[in-house]
Amino acid sequence: MQKKLWILLALGLAGMLILVACTPATTPSSGPTKEPVAATKEPVAATEEPSVATEEPGVEPEEPTVLRVGWMEEVDCWNRWGCQSYWVWGDLVYDTLLGKGYPNCEPTPRLAKAWEVSEDGLTWTIELFEGETFSDGTPVTASNLIEWIEWYNSMESLRYWFHSVYSMESLEAVDDTTIKWTTTEPSRVFLVDQRFFSMGPITQWRDVAEDEIYELENYPPVGSGPYVVTEYEPGSHVIFDARPDFARGDPPFDRIIWRFYSNPDALIAALVAGEIDLTGQIGPEHYDMLVDDPNIEVFERVATNKYELEFNLAAEGNKHPAIEDLTVRRAIDYAIDKQQIIDVALLGHGAVCPTNWACPPNMTNQVNPDLTATPYDPEKAKQLLDEAGYVDTDEDGIRETPDGQPLEFRLFFQLENAPGLTIADQISGWLQEIGIATDVEGIEYGMATEGILNGRDFDMMIYSMFTDPDGATHMDYTISCWAAASGDVGRNYPGWCNEEFEEKLYTALNALDPEVFKDNMFEAQAIINREIPFITLAGINNLQAYRTDEVEFTVEGVCHESEGGLFSFYPIMSAVPK
Numbered sequence: 336m337q338k339k340l341w342i343l344l345a346l347g348l349a350g351m352l353i354l355v356a357c358t359p360a361t362t363p364s365s366g367p368t369k370e371p372v373a374a375t376k377e378p379v380a381a382t383e384e385p386s387v388a389t390e391e392p393g394v395e396p397e398e399p400t401v402l403r404v405g406w407m408e409e410v411d412c413w414n415r416w417g418c419q420s421y422w423v424w425g426d427l428v429y430d431t432l433l434g435k436g437y438p439n440c441e442p443t444p445r446l447a448k449a450w451e452v453s454e455d456g457l458t459w460t461i462e463l464f465e466g467e468t469f470s471d472g473t474p475v476t477a478s479n480l481i482e483w484i485e486w487y488n489s490m491e492s493l494r495y496w497f498h499s500v501y502s503m504e505s506l507e508a509v510d511d512t513t514i515k516w517t518t519t520e521p522s523r524v525f526l527v528d529q530r531f532f533s534m535g536p537i538t539q540w541r542d543v544a545e546d547e548i549y550e551l552e553n554y555p556p557v558g559s560g561p562y563v564v565t566e567y568e569p570g571s572h573v574i575f576d577a578r579p580d581f582a583r584g585d586p587p588f589d590r591i592i593w594r595f596y597s598n599p600d601a602l603i604a605a606l607v608a609g610e611i612d613l614t615g616q617i618g619p620e621h622y623d624m625l626v627d628d629p630n631i632e633v634f635e636r637v638a639t640n641k642y643e644l645e646f647n648l649a650a651e652g653n654k655h656p657a658i659e660d661l662t663v664r665r666a667i668d669y670a671i672d673k674q675q676i677i678d679v680a681l682l683g684h685g686a687v688c689p690t691n692w693a694c695p696p697n698m699t700n701q702v703n704p705d706l707t708a709t710p711y712d713p714e715k716a717k718q719l720l721d722e723a724g725y726v727d728t729d730e731d732g733i734r735e736t737p738d739g740q741p742l743e744f745r746l747f748f749q750l751e752n753a754p755g756l757t758i759a760d761q762i763s764g765w766l767q768e769i770g771i772a773t774d775v776e777g778i779e780y781g782m783a784t785e786g787i788l789n790g791r792d793f794d795m796m797i798y799s800m801f802t803d804p805d806g807a808t809h810m811d812y813t814i815s816c817w818a819a820a821s822g823d824v825g826r827n828y829p830g831w832c833n834e835e836f837e838e839k840l841y842t843a844l845n846a847l848d849p850e851v852f853k854d855n856m857f858e859a860q861a862i863i864n865r866e867i868p869f870i871t872l873a874g875i876n877n878l879q880a881y882r883t884d885e886v887e888f889t890v891e892g893v894c895h896e897s898e899g900g901l902f903s904f905y906p907i908m909s910a911v912p913k
Contacts, residue, residue, distance in 0.1 A: 399589040400912040402886060404902055405602045405611035409595050410573060413554040413564075415533070416493065422898040423615075424593070427575060427907065428470075429533035429558035432461060433526060434904060435894035439700070440804050442526045445904070446475060446534065446559065456521030456847055457504075463512040466582040470563045473536040477508035482537040490545055497528040521847050527805050530896070534559065561586040561908060570595060587910050593902075599753075603880075606631065612885040613901060617878045618753055619682035630884045638686040638694035638874030639895040642676070642758060645796045645869045649819060649830025652791020655744050657736055662723040664867040668709040669716040670765045676873045680757040686874035690864050692809050693802045694874030701806040703857040706864045708871070716769045727770055734770035743772040744794035747787070750777040755797050758872060762797070788823040791830055798828055799875065804896050806856055807844040814868060815840060831868035887911040 412418040415425060433450075436443040442450075449462040467475035484506060488494045494501045499522045507515040522528070539557050555564045561583075562575040573593040577586040594611060596602040603621050605611045607628065617625075617633075625631050646664055647654040657663045668690070677685040688694035689706035720726075725734040725742060734742045746763060748755035756777065763773040773795075778786070787793050803809030812818055816832035818825025836859055843855035879900050881888065888901055889909045897903040 400587065402588040402591045402613065402907070402910070402912070403611040404591060404593045404613045404615070405605050406593060406595055406615040406902075407599060407602060408615070409570060410567065412552075413556055413567075414549060414551055415535075415553060415556065417549045423902065424564075424573070424575075424899075425533060425556075425558075426560070426897065426899060426903045427562040427591070428556050428560045428564060429535065430467075430475075430560050431531060431533050432529040435530050435804075435896050437890065437892040437894050437905075439698075440530070440894035440896050442530060443905075446480075447529070450526075452525070457519075458515055458517045459499075459525060460509075461514045461516060463514070464582060465512055467559055468580055468582070469536040469557055469559045470578060471536055471538065471557045473538050475534070475559050476511045477514045478511070479537055480534055481506045481508055481514060483534055483540065486537060486541055490548060492545060492548060497532050498522050499525045499528040500532070523845070523847055523852070524805055524808060527808070530804070560904070562591065584908070586908060587912055588907070591907075606880055606882065609882065609885075611882075613881040614879055615902065616900070617880055619684040619876075619878065620753075621880075622682065622684065622878060625880050630882055631880055632883050634879045634881065634888070634893075634901060635684065636877040636893060636895060636900065638688065639877040640802055640875045641688060641694050641800050642754070642872040642875060643798050643800050643828075643869045644671070644762065644872055645798050645828040646867070647791060647793050647795070647830065648868055649791040650832075652793075652830070654791070655742075655794045656740070657725070657742055658744065658794050660723065661867065662719050663725070663742075664870075665709075666716040666719040666769065667766065667771070668867060668870050669712045669719070670769045670771075671709075671762060671870065671872065672711040672765060673708055673871075673873060674711070676758055676761060679761065680754040681873060681875065684876040684878060686876070688871045688874045690867060690869065690871045691860050692806050692813070692863070694871070698802070698806065701853075701856060703860040703864075705857070706860060713765070713769055720769065725770070732767070732770065733772045741772065742770065743774065746773040746775050747778050747783070747793055747796040748775070749780055749783055749798065751780050752799050755799075758797055783828075784823050787828065788826075796828060797872070800826075802895060806860075807840060807852070810840055810859060810863075811844055814863065829868040831866070833862060833866060836862040836866075885913055887913060 408420060410420045410424070415421045415429070430446045432445060432447040433442040434445040446463055446467060447461045448464050450459060452459050463475065463477060469475060473479065484500070488500050488503060499516070499518060502518040502520055502522055503516065504519045505517045509515055518525070536557055543551060554567065561578055561581045563578055564573060565576045566574040572595065575591040575593065577589050596605065599618055599621065602614055603617065603625070606614055606625070622633055626633050646658050648659060673687045677683060677687065686694055687708050689708045691702060691706055693702055695702050720734060724737040727734050728739070729735070736742065746759055748759040759775045763775050766773055783796065783798065787796060800813070803812065813826045814829070814831060815825070815827065816837055818827035819830045819832045839855045839859035839862065843852050843859060846852040846855065877900060881901065887910065888906050889911060890906050893900050893903065893906055900906070
């Protein structure tokens with residue numbers, strides 16, 4: 336089990352997969368303490384457009400194409416290993432071997448144009464595109480990538496991010512564009528790994544020691560993606576310029592100006608005024624005011640993340656003892672009107688989902704189809720509590736435990752998530768109706784991850800949970816026994832540990848046979864649904880908006896794993912400036 340802790344150590348730092356574009360950063364940065372410095376070149380104001388030189392005297396230069404993007408979350412740092420914002424900007428600066436396709440994030444070509452696996456599942460042959468370079472001029476060859484991967488694998492604090500890396504037996508450069516990657520055991524998640532394992536030039540990293548990795552400033556970042564960072568003004572903007580030597584085609588925008596806004600109203604006003612062309616995640620409260628604007632398109636991805644009500648089931652910590660009673664948790668489940676959460680808190684932009692690791696339709700091939708959401712039935716909730724001996728003996732409207740302790744639970748919500756307060760107030764009202772009192776309190780994200788995961792001092796908490804691309808990996812990271820014991824290394828907020836669930840989970844996690852994987856995945860999910868360590872409150876739709884008079888996005892959709900949504904590799908590279 337110690338091995339499993341290391342496997343996902345850094346995924347916790349990165350959020351993985353985790354909070355996606357629709358939430359604030361889900362992991363505290365362990366990156367550098369220094370503030371990134373501005374680029375050494377002469378600064379260009381964010382409102383200026385780049386000049387385009389021409390070699391023909393008397394010929395007017397072509398008008399440069401500029402995409403202006405507005406965002407609520409600032410760049411926390413530039414260290415790719417310790418910064419949450421990397422999962423947004425990194426997709427344009429760095430490359431992975433494989434990309435994330437649509438609709439189910441299928442592996443698609445990036446640095447690799449083709450790949451195949453041997454019959455025994457141990458050796459992957461990867462063919463690279465020719466002519467690729469990093470932005471510092473280093474060629475992207477099989478031997479250079481192998482040197483990079485071997486350096487990465489030598490770093491104890493990095494190698495356990497990816498199963499295909501820590502289980503690596505050998506790497507061979509067949510020729511300049513072909514790698515043979517052999518693992519000690521078949522890796523069911525090899526293709527998943529390669530959608531997140533970004534490559535860098537070994538010239539930049541070969542002399543970086545283990546204790547320097549998370550302290551490296553890494554500005555400006557050097558990758559093989561289509562853009563380079565040419566300017567950063569903290570609290571204001573980042574400028575990305577297109578690489579003229581990008582081998583897989585000219586990026587459609589000569590420059591991207593990524594601006595930061597301090598509040599959502601200012602962001603929306605900038606879009607309406609034409610000061611920006613594309614937003615990051617917007618709240619559902621802004622949908623109606625934008626959807627009727629003839630020059631604005633609201634792009635909606637369904638149920639990318641979800642709100643959960645976490646119960647404190649950890650063996651240690653401080654909690655109301657009644658939380659550990661499954662009957663109480665089941666009664667709370669019946670008392671919550673999930674459709675009302677979507678209608679009121681999310682203004683219709685969400686989905687009712689069963690208590691499970693993910694919401695359909697994004698993960699239909701990995702979500703147990705037999706599970707359904709618990710219906711809203713407050714009378715059933717009252718009946719369950721009555722039968723279990725939780726009655727209001729002093730007639731103050733609050734039930735007591737059989738030994739006389741009032742059913743009064745502390746309910747936390749995250750201050751950074753605007754719908755959280757509304758959901759907390761809704762739940763508090765519904766629980767009052769069945770005789771349960773709540774003390775509602777907003778907490779900052781850092782307290783949620785460090786105070787709650789490490790201190791286990793809470794009864795219930797509303798949390799916006801990410802969706803991982805692989806269900807078994809997600810459950811391992813968020814609801815397994817090792818994650819419960821690891822504090823904020825994992826994300827097991829309930830602190831729940833169930834041996835029956837563990838057996839099914841790890842059979843699925845290591846299964847190469849698709850049927851064995853599916854059967855054990857579905858059984859593990861049924862146990863979660865039955866034992867209720869948390870309640871899925873609602874799937875959260877992801878909303879972005881862009882100006883159709885400035886840009887056309889030609890992709891039909893965006894993989895739910897892409898934290899930037901439309902501000903990511905495939906949507907940007909296929910966009911059409913106007």
